Amino acid sequence: MDTTSVWRATAPGPGFAMLQDDLQCDVLVVGGGITGVTTALLLAEQGRKVVLLEAGDIGGGTTGHSTGNLYVTTSQGLSEIASQWGADVAREVVTQRKAAMDFVEVQSRRNPQAAFTRCNLFLWARDAADQDGIEQERQALLEAGCLVRMDDAVPAGLPAPVGRVLVLQDQAQFQPQAYVSDLAQRAVRAGASLHEHSRVVELDLKTRTALTATGSVKAGEIVLATHSPKGVHLVHAEMPVHREYVVAFEAGAQDPGPGIFWWQGEEGLSIRMLGHEGRRYLIVAGPEQTTGTHNAKAALMAVEQLAGKFLQPGQPLYRWSAQNYRSHDGLPYIGRDHSGCFIATGFSTDGLTWGTLAARSIAAQLAGQADPFAERCAPGRFTPVKGARTLVEENVTTLKTLVQDYLTRSQHEHLSSLAAGDSAIVEAEGETFAAYRAPDGELFAVSPVCTHMGCKVRWNSVETSWDCPCHGSRFRPDGTVVEGPAVTPLRRKQVQLG
Ligand SMILES: Cc1cc2nc3c(=O)[nH]c(=O)nc-3n(C[C@H](O)[C@H](O)[C@H](O)COP(=O)(O)OP(=O)(O)OC[C@H]3O[C@@H](n4cnc5c(N)ncnc54)[C@H](O)[C@@H]3O)c2cc1C
Ligand code: FES
Known part of the structure; x- marks a missing residue:
């Protein structure tokens, strides 16, 4: 893709x-x-x-491959920082992040292509259970000295809220x-x-x-x-790693205009618009997925389906994905x-x-x-x-992966039965292969053992890569490193067919 x-x-x-x-x-x-x-x-x-x-x-x-938004709060919420570190640190975070945003604005003045625009950030819920979180965020932002107001509605074309809408003023977006x-x-x-x-x-x-x-x-x-x-x-031991899927659609009839639109909750989406050479794009990012443990195609399709249901966009024009590393x-x-x-x-x-x-x-x-x-x-x-709770909860993924991968048997497949576009972990002649057959028929076989610290990689069907669930290293079918902490490629394996 x-x-x-x-x-x-x-x-x-x-x-x-x-x-x-x-x-x-x-x-x-x-x-x-x-x-x-x-x-x-x-x-x-x-x-x-x-x-x-x-x-x-x-x-x-x-x-x-981001969404190009700039804001003084964080995606996990300033209220999370305030509750972990206290109100003084939350205020410091806002001051420091505002200075960084202002720096980006000054740099962008000389570059109209950067399309730096001041705008508001809208935060709302469609489920009453998520409304408390929005109130906590309002409190934390107010305590940190931010310009916040509560509205009754979101701009036209966005899914309606169940409660009030938090509007954080004077944020920004650009073309990264x-x-x-x-x-x-x-x-x-x-x-x-x-x-x-x-x-x-x-x-x-x-x-x-x-x-x-x-x-x-x-x-x-x-x-x-x-x-x-x-x-x-x-x-690396302290950072859970996630991927997110993003789709840029041709904008539909409704255009909410400039703004960072964060719809909270399980079906929540991050939404923004982009104008380029007379064309309007609606950019929609879905919920994050733990790297190497999810079905990439299903996650991407879920974003398209949610956007189709709630935002009625035009055709999907660009689809991409990117990774984030969260501190403890x-x-x-x-x-x-x-x-x-x-x-x-x-x-x-x-x-x-x-x-x-x-x-x-x-x-x-x-x-x-x-x-x-x-x-x-x-x-x-x-x-x-x-940070102990996050660390323990999220490290369960790493531990499970390290232990399970070496105790459970690999999926049995024959290399010769691998169809074009298919991938599998294959055992043959006592060896394990991470195998992929390209659409042109070429077969790639590499070691499934991540060269960073030895976890086993999993297939990513959207980006045609082997992804490691432990610390997020990603590899192309020929083993070369795409991203993450690994430096060395996955070992290429000689394949005997027949
Ligand atoms: C879907 C998604 C949306 C996001 N949206 C936003 C947003 O709206 N606002 C926001 O603030 N943040 C956003 N983020 C986060 C933000 O995009 C990243 O945190 C930020 O771009 C990281 O920048 P960076 O320069 O540190 O890393 P990168 O942009 O990843 O740059 C690292 C570079 O290092 C290079 N590299 C790696 N290994 C080597 C090597 N061995 N030799 C030489 N070069 C190497 C890579 O090729 C890469 O170009 C988003 C993240 C995701 C996943
Ligand atoms: S073991 Fe660390 S990224 Fe794979």
Whole structure:
């Protein structure tokens, strides 16, 4: 299935050359999403020698597959942060996230393609049981000094609420791909060296050297802006990983206009509009699903069905999916961790703002400036009381996967009976294969054992990938890494047919 997002289809990437050299620099940034590109720009503007290596295209990771909304609260709710950390930290979160949003607004002034628009965020429920949560969020936002009001209705074309509608004023939305492409070009003009299609395949932390297939970079400091840090990091054990499915439809007759529309509850959807070259798109994201344990096609179809039932859109034009990594206590992990590298992760689905904040924080820390919020987000923090419940509940997935995969028998299939487009975990000649036959008949067989920490991968039928339920590494049918903490591809296996 083509999973190009509407953002990537409507904004060209910058098109930088692959690394083909051995470079030395002050700071190496690995990853060209909003976190890495903003970091590279800020460090280059400080006069540092910066190299950024991106495995694919700038913005081609989660940033270019998000929903492009910017807000001071978080998708789990500011009330969650207030109840875990207290009202002072909730206020601090709002102040810091607002500063990051304002930064994005200033950067977007020079770039009309970024389509930065101030708008309201609407939060409502269609089930009376969810109304309490909305009231708690109102309280938390008011206590944190936000501009909030309660309305009786949502804008035209949206599913009607059962109770009152929370309206958080002065939030924003933009075109994330157009935004990062522009920032990347500006980073180059400020002196940074950016390379696309330059995946880091080996990282020597002692010599601070990164290797790609065609070059190397030796750096004084390394920033892992790879969404989830590559390799083995303590934070992986603390972060549940989820995927979400998004569809951009041709807009129907009803157009709610600018706004972030969050319909809470089991059938809840995140909804927004996008205008591009005279065409209107309705963008709908569905509930999150635990990576590697759900039926991807069914999850995508559920979004289309819900949208069709409640929003009456036109044709679906773009379908995509992306992954989020949630911290155990509601705050992201930003800063230097035990590896000696800077990391920036645990953003949940709020990382366009957290990622911008992370870049500013890392640039400030490297410049020796004090950043009190950085201590709150330090990756080494451990808050057993505040985060213990989430950690225990969510880690059950990891434990179950590690144990079950090695105790239960694999599904028995014969490689030769695998039809075009089919995938299976196959046992043959005493070996286990994760096998996929492409539509053109080519057979791919790889080891099903994730190269990160040894869990067993599961098939993702929408994105044609093997996904690991433990910490979210994803691999193409030929074993190459798509995303997540794994660095090494799944081992290719020689297949004997007949
Ligand atoms: C469906 C969905 C919708 C979302 N919507 C919103 C939203 O509306 N608002 C919001 O604030 N947040 C949203 N988020 C979250 C947000 O998109 C992310 O948190 C944010 O984009 C993360 O940015 P990043 O730069 O850290 O990571 P990414 O954008 O994922 O960038 C990381 C980059 O690192 C590269 N990389 C990985 N490994 C290597 C390697 N070995 N070598 C070189 N490069 C490598 C990848 O190719 C990738 O481009 C959403 C998330 C999801 C899942
Ligand atoms: S991602 Fe960690 S074991 Fe697979």
